[in-house]
Amino acid sequence: MTTSASLTGKVALVTGAGRGIGQQIALRLAAEGANVVVHFSGSEAGAGDTVDRIATAGGRAIRVRADISSRAEVAQLFDAIDREFARLDIVVNSAGVSGGGSLEDLDEDQLEWMLGVNLRGPLYIASHAAKRLGEGGRIINLSSSLGEFPMAGSGIYSATKVAIKSFTESWARELGRKGVTVNTVIPGATAPGMMDKAPAETRRFFEQASPFGRIGTAGEIAEVVAFLASPQASWVSGAHILANGAAST
Numbered sequence: 001m002t003t004s005a006s007l008t009g010k011v012a013l014v015t016g017a018g019r020g021i022g023q024q025i026a027l028r029l030a031a032e033g034a035n036v037v038v039h040f041s042g043s044e045a046g047a048g049d050t051v052d053r054i055a056t057a058g059g060r061a062i063r064v065r066a067d068i069s070s071r072a073e074v075a076q077l078f079d080a081i082d083r084e085f086a087r088l089d090i091v092v093n094s095a096g097v098s099g100g101g102s103l104e105d106l107d108e109d110q111l112e113w114m115l116g117v118n119l120r121g122p123l124y125i126a127s128h129a130a131k132r133l134g135e136g137g138r139i140i141n142l143s144s145s146l147g148e149f150p151m152a153g154s155g156i157y158s159a160t161k162v163a164i165k166s167f168t169e170s171w172a173r174e175l176g177r178k179g180v181t182v183n184t185v186i187p188g189a190t191a192p193g194m195m196d197k198a199p200a201e202t203r204r205f206f207e208q209a210s211p212f213g214r215i216g217t218a219g220e221i222a223e224v225v226a227f228l229a230s231p232q233a234s235w236v237s238g239a240h241i242l243a244n245g246a247a248s249t
Helices: 020-031 044-056 071-084 108-130 155-178 200-209 218-229
Strands: 011-014 035-040 061-065 090-093 138-142 181-187 240-243
Touching: 011 020, 011 071, 020 035, 020 044, 020 090, 020 218, 035 044, 035 071, 044 061, 061 071, 071 108, 090 108, 090 218, 108 138, 108 155, 138 155, 138 218, 155 181, 181 218, 218 240
Parallel strands: 011 035, 011 090, 035 061, 090 138, 138 181, 181 240
Antiparallel strands: none
């Protein structure tokens, strides 16, 4: 992997960095020289692995646990960032949960869970980040192709991911005056990631939906995020980048 160390001295917060796309993003930003705050909620061992891999490669990272659906815990997360680094330059809202079910069997617990992590979580993170980010700052939100192509039973999840795009456009206009860019990356079916536990039939469905005949990799998504985090993306803001291999769903 060719790197330019374009993020040397920067501090990046990556949520959900204990596994999947979040982990690959954390590793990729570290390879560009960023100091990384590895956030996790349940994947403690995975977050530790992320930190260890960054350290082995000569980088610096810390892991911090927080339930991002709790505003109080998000405040504690940012307190830890302030203590350790006293600055913040890049925020990647990659943490997310998925679920589904029929409309007539609406599960209120699942509804609250997805709204908490997928909707309130990025909002709380961005609210605290907005107080800290300055010229050259970056917020990169991860949505999902299921927000672009909702499927039967995915209504709640898809709605939370559509909302992320509205956040991006609003925040880009609000924070642009500070020199902060805000963008969305919209992954399609990806592994490692939420496709890891998908049935073989589901995986084949998404493979066949792309003319490439496969699903994406978490590393490919991380490359898009790394570009948006870089100085080269200084004039890209309020954009939504669909990274799904031209899949039709």
